[in-house]
Amino acid sequence: MSTKLASQWALKILFLIGSIALISLISETRQTANSHSIAQQIAPVGNPPPNLLKPPKLKTSPSPPVTEAPKPPQQPLVFAPPAQFRSQIVYKASINNSKVIALTFDDGPSPETLKILEVLHKHNAVATFFCLGANLREYPEIAKRVVQAGNAIGNHSWHHYSHNVTEKTASDEIDNTGVHIYRSTGAKSFLFRPPGGRLNNGLADYAKKKNYVVVMWSIDPKDFLQPPAAAIARSVLSQATSGAIVLLHDGGGNRQQTVEALSAIIPKLKQQGYRFVTVPQLLQMQAGQKQRIANQKSP
Numbered sequence: 276m277s278t279k280l281a282s283q284w285a286l287k288i289l290f291l292i293g294s295i296a297l298i299s300l301i302s303e304t305r306q307t308a309n310s311h312s313i314a315q316q317i318a319p320v321g322n323p324p325p326n327l328l329k330p331p332k333l334k335t336s337p338s339p340p341v342t343e344a345p346k347p348p349q350q351p352l353v354f355a356p357p358a359q360f361r362s363q364i365v366y367k368a369s370i371n372n373s374k375v376i377a378l379t380f381d382d383g384p385s386p387e388t389l390k391i392l393e394v395l396h397k398h399n400a401v402a403t404f405f406c407l408g409a410n411l412r413e414y415p416e417i418a419k420r421v422v423q424a425g426n427a428i429g430n431h432s433w434h435h436y437s438h439n440v441t442e443k444t445a446s447d448e449i450d451n452t453g454v455h456i457y458r459s460t461g462a463k464s465f466l467f468r469p470p471g472g473r474l475n476n477g478l479a480d481y482a483k484k485k486n487y488v489v490v491m492w493s494i495d496p497k498d499f500l501q502p503p504a505a506a507i508a509r510s511v512l513s514q515a516t517s518g519a520i521v522l523l524h525d526g527g528g529n530r531q532q533t534v535e536a537l538s539a540i541i542p543k544l545k546q547q548g549y550r551f552v553t554v555p556q557l558l559q560m561q562a563g564q565k566q567r568i569a570n571q572k573s574p
């Protein structure tokens with residue numbers, strides 16, 4: 276065989292091997308494509324193939340299923356006095372079987388409120404905050420934190436007017452503030468503190484007509500004048516009695532002296548055996564006490 280003939284044969288053999296390899300590759304590709312289309316028929320797009328649904332085997336024993344407790348229906352939080360105090364003016368409560376005091380803060384909410392909340396939280400005490408509608412609109416998140424921390428919230432009107440107002444203005448002042456108390460905290464309140472403590476300019480009368488209790492105070496250290504913290508503390512501590520309602524402020528400017536005084540007042544009164552309660556709790560205690568006395572007297 277000549278060299279030329281040998282190389283022609285070698286080319287033919289190579290061509291044959293290449294053709295066989297190409298045919299087998301095409302056939303394999305078709306099979307794969309078919310198997311994909313079958314898989315797609317079994318498991319439509321969106322569902323994983325059945326074998327992927329099997330949970331992986333856990334080495335440790337599985338934890339019991341977490342069952343969520345049924346949620347109670349959402350009831351709005353209501354800060355209301357017992358029925359006997361509706362439309363009444365209170366200055367303090369008559370409590371004779373335990374030592375309790377209600378701290379109150381007016382003119383907030385404001386960034387100063389957060390400092391007051393911090394001191395209350397530190398000493399595990401609660402208070403009542405009489406808010407202005409205008410400030411509630413500006414600081415709804417702070418009002419929310421007041422209520423979330425277990426404090427009570429009350430209505431201090433919208434603008435803090437001291438002049439005489441018509442019934443229409445009184446309604447705007449008090450009703451709109453009530454709406455913003457609800458919007459910011461989810462609570463309804465029937466506690467009203469008249470601005471400047473005025474009982475005769477139309478606001479307190481409207482509040483009484485709407486079943487609010489008008490909450491005055493029995494101790495006023497005049498903290499809004501920003502006296503030294505020691506003077507505020509001395510004033511409160513020297514007048515403290517069970518059932519007292521203390522007037523303080525968390526709005527209307529810098530309240531650093533009030534915050535400092537509070538840090539002294541709370542632990543000192545606790546040492547003397549006092550507990551701090553909200554105004555509704557205080558009035559509830561008086562109502563419960565009278566009820567018990569009435570029950571004891573009945574034959």
Ligand SMILES: [Zn+2]
Binds near residue numbers: 435
């Ligand atoms: Zn005020």
